[in-house]
Amino acid sequence: MxxxxxxxxxxxxxxxxxxxxxxxxxxxxxxxxLPYWNxxxxxxxxxxxxxxxxxxTEELWAMCLQAVTHMATTMTDERLGLPPGSLEVxxxxxxxxxxxxxxxxxxxxxxxxxxxxLEINGDTPTGLVETGIIQxxxxxxxxxxxxxxxxxxxxxxxxxxxxxxxxxxxxxxxxFLYDLGEEDSYDGGEMEMTVHYLMDTAVQxxxxxxxxxxxxxxxxxxxxxxxxxxxxxLRNAFKLYAWEEMLAEPFGRFVVDRAxxxxxxxxxxxxxxxxxxxxxxxxxxELFPRHRLLLPAYFDEPRDLERWVAKPLHxxxxxxxxIHLDDxxxxxxxxxxxxxxxxxxxxxxxxxxxxxxxxxxxxWIVDGEAAGMLVRESDSMVTDYFSRVAPxxxxxxxxxSEEQVAQWLAExxxxxxxxxx
Amino acid sequence: xxTPTRRRMRSSSISLxxxxxxxxxxxxxxxxxxxxxxxxxxxxxxxVDDDQCDDDSDxxxxxxxxxxxxxxxxxxxxxxxxxxxxxxxxxxxLNGTVQRGGLPSxxxxxxxxxxxxxxxxxxxxxxx
Numbered sequence: 001m002x003x004x005x006x007x008x009x010x011x012x013x014x015x016x017x018x019x020x021x022x023x024x025x026x027x028x029x030x031x032x033x034l035p036y037w038n039x040x041x042x043x044x045x046x047x048x049x050x051x052x053x054x055x056x057t058e059e060l061w062a063m064c065l066q067a068v069t070h071m072a073t074t075m076t077d078e079r080l081g082l083p084p085g086s087l088e089v090x091x092x093x094x095x096x097x098x099x100x101x102x103x104x105x106x107x108x109x110x111x112x113x114x115x116x117x118l119e120i121n122g123d124t125p126t127g128l129v130e131t132g133i134i135q136x137x138x139x140x141x142x143x144x145x146x147x148x149x150x151x152x153x154x155x156x157x158x159x160x161x162x163x164x165x166x167x168x169x170x171x172x173x174x175x176f177l178y179d180l181g182e183e184d185s186y187d188g189g190e191m192e193m194t195v196h197y198l199m200d201t202a203v204q205x206x207x208x209x210x211x212x213x214x215x216x217x218x219x220x221x222x223x224x225x226x227x228x229x230x231x232x233x234l235r236n237a238f239k240l241y242a243w244e245e246m247l248a249e250p251f252g253r254f255v256v257d258r259a260x261x262x263x264x265x266x267x268x269x270x271x272x273x274x275x276x277x278x279x280x281x282x283x284x285x286e287l288f289p290r291h292r293l294l295l296p297a298y299f300d301e302p303r304d305l306e307r308w309v310a311k312p313l314h315x316x317x318x319x320x321x322x323i324h325l326d327d328x329x330x331x332x333x334x335x336x337x338x339x340x341x342x343x344x345x346x347x348x349x350x351x352x353x354x355x356x357x358x359x360x361x362x363x364w365i366v367d368g369e370a371a372g373m374l375v376r377e378s379d380s381m382v383t384d385y386f387s388r389v390a391p392x393x394x395x396x397x398x399x400x401s402e403e404q405v406a407q408w409l410a411e412x413x414x415x416x417x418x419x420x421x
Numbered sequence: 422x423x424t425p426t427r428r429r430m431r432s433s434s435i436s437l438x439x440x441x442x443x444x445x446x447x448x449x450x451x452x453x454x455x456x457x458x459x460x461x462x463x464x465x466x467x468x469v470d471d472d473q474c475d476d477d478s479d480x481x482x483x484x485x486x487x488x489x490x491x492x493x494x495x496x497x498x499x500x501x502x503x504x505x506x507x508x509x510x511x512x513x514x515l516n517g518t519v520q521r522g523g524l525p526s527x528x529x530x531x532x533x534x535x536x537x538x539x540x541x542x543x544x545x546x547x548x549x
Contacts, residue, residue: 047428047430132432196443
C-alpha cells in the first residue's frame with residue numbers, strides 16, 4: 001500500500017456535495033474547518049493486497065457470527081452493560097434468523113502485511129456515501145481505466161432485493177429512520193445522507209420507502225403497534241440508531257415486553273447489538289486465542305498487556321478512548337460521555353503512518369460478503385471525529401467487461417456464506 | 422491457453438436519484454392534525470362520502486349540498502351514514518393543523534389517534 005499526493009479536482013467541494021457528501025469538511029470547536037473528504041492524496045493497493053484484506057474480512061465476519069451465538073447464550077445484560085431484557089430480545093432475534101444488511105470492520109493493515117481487527121461497527125455504520133459514491137466517482141473522473149475494491153453500491157442493491165424476497169418482512173413498504181441530532185450533536189447531515197443513500201439503493205431493489213427521524217416514531221396503545229410520522233403502522237424499518245439506545249428508551253420496553261400485536265421487522269436486527277459493543281473483542285480473543293487477525297483483549301483490566309487501549313463498551317468515534325504506551329509517559333485520554341457501562345482493554349497496535357497520516361481501513365460487509373474499503377487517515381493516534389477519508393485504486397487491476405463483473409458478483413469469495421448457528 | 426482475466430472489484434455503475442435530491446434539500450416532516458373534516462349533509466347532519474364535498478366555501482346556513490364538517494382532536498369520528506355533532510362547518514375560523522377528508526369510512530375512536538411520540542430518539546450521541 002502506498003500514499004500518493006494528488007491535485008484535487010477543480011471545484012471538488014461542490015462536486016462531492018452535489019453527489020451526496022454534504023459534509024465535505026469537519027468543523028473544529030474554534031470554528032475552523034478541516035477537510036473531511038481529502039482528495040489531495042490517494043492510496044494505491046495491489047490486487048494481491050486486496051485479496052488478502054477481502055479474505056481476512058470474510059474470516060472475521062464468520063468469527064463474529066460465532067461470537068454472537070456464544071454471547072447470546074452465555075452472557076448477561078449486566079456484563080454487557082445493556083438495559084435489562086436486551087439479551088432476551090437478542091436471543092429471540094437469533095432464533096428467528098433475522099437477516100442483516102451490512103457492517104463495517106476497522107482494520108489496521110501493517111507494513112508487514114499483518115491485518116488486525118480493531119473493531120466492528122455492526123449496528124449503525126456510516127461512511128457509505130464516501131465509499132459507495134464519492135470515491136467511486138473520483139476514480140471515474142481521475143483514473144477511469146483503473147479498478148477499486150468497491151462493489152458496495154451493487155451489493156447494497158442486491159442485498160436489499162434479497163431481503164425483500166426473504167419472507168422475513170411484512171409487505172414491501174420500508175421506513176428509514178435516523179437520528180436527526182440537534183445543535184451540538186447535529187452531524188452536518190451525515191445521518192440523513194447515509195440513510196437516504198441506503199433508501200436510494202433499497203428503492204432500486206423494489207422497496208417502497210419513506211424516511212423520517214426516529215423521534216417521530218409513535219406508539220399506539222389501542223392497536224399496540226409502532227407508528228410512522230403519518231400515524232401508519234411501522235411494518236418494516238431500517239434504523240440508523242443504536243439498539244442499546246433504543247432498548248434503554250421508553251419505547252424499548254414494548255420490544256422487551258413483546259407488547260407489539262404485530263412486531264415491526266427491524267434492520268439492522270436486534271442481534272446486531274452484540275456486534276456494536278467492544279465486549280465482542282475479549283469474547284473473540286477467548287473463542288479464537290492468538291488468532292492472527294485479532295489483538296489480545298480482556299474485560300475490566302489490561303492483565304499482562306504493557307501497551308494497551310482502553311475502550312468503553314458502547315464508545316463511538318474514538319470518544320473516551322485511553323491509550324497507554326509507557327509507564328513513564330502520560331496516557332492519551334479522549335473526552336466523551338461513555339464509560340459507565342464498562343470497559344475492555346485491547347493490545348495497542350501501531351497504525352501504519354504515511355507521511356504522518358495514520359491509516360485505518362474501513363472494510364465493508366454487505367449481505368455477509370466483503371464488499372470494499374474506505375481509507376481513513378488521521379493526524380493523531382485515535383481515528384476520531386476529525387479523521388479524513390481518501391480514495392484508493394487498485395494499481396494492477398484493469399477494468400474488464402460488464403459480463404465479467406456480473407459473473408464475479410455472483411460468485412462467492414470463500415466457501416459457503418456463514419450464518420448464525 | 423488463455424490468460425486468466427483479473428477479477429474486477431468495483432461496482433459496475435452507479436445510478437442515484439434520492440441521494441442527489443436529498444443533498445440539494447434536506448427536509449423535515451409533518452405530524453398528525455389538530456382538526457379533521459368529514460363530508461356532511463347540513464340538513465340531516467349525516468356523514469356522506471368525502472368525494473361529495475368539493476366546494477371550498479364553508480356552509481353559511483342556506484342552500485343545499487354537502488359541506489366539510491370539522492371535528493376537534495378529541496372528537497369521535499362518525500361512520501358514513503351516521504349523524505355527527507360537536508364540530509363546526511366554519512373551517513376558516515380554526516387555529517391549528519387541519520386534515521380534510523381521508524378519515525376511515527367506518528368511523529373510529531377520535532380524530533387524533535392515541536399514538537404518542539418521543540419514546541425513541543432521545544440519544545444525543547453520534548453513531549457511525
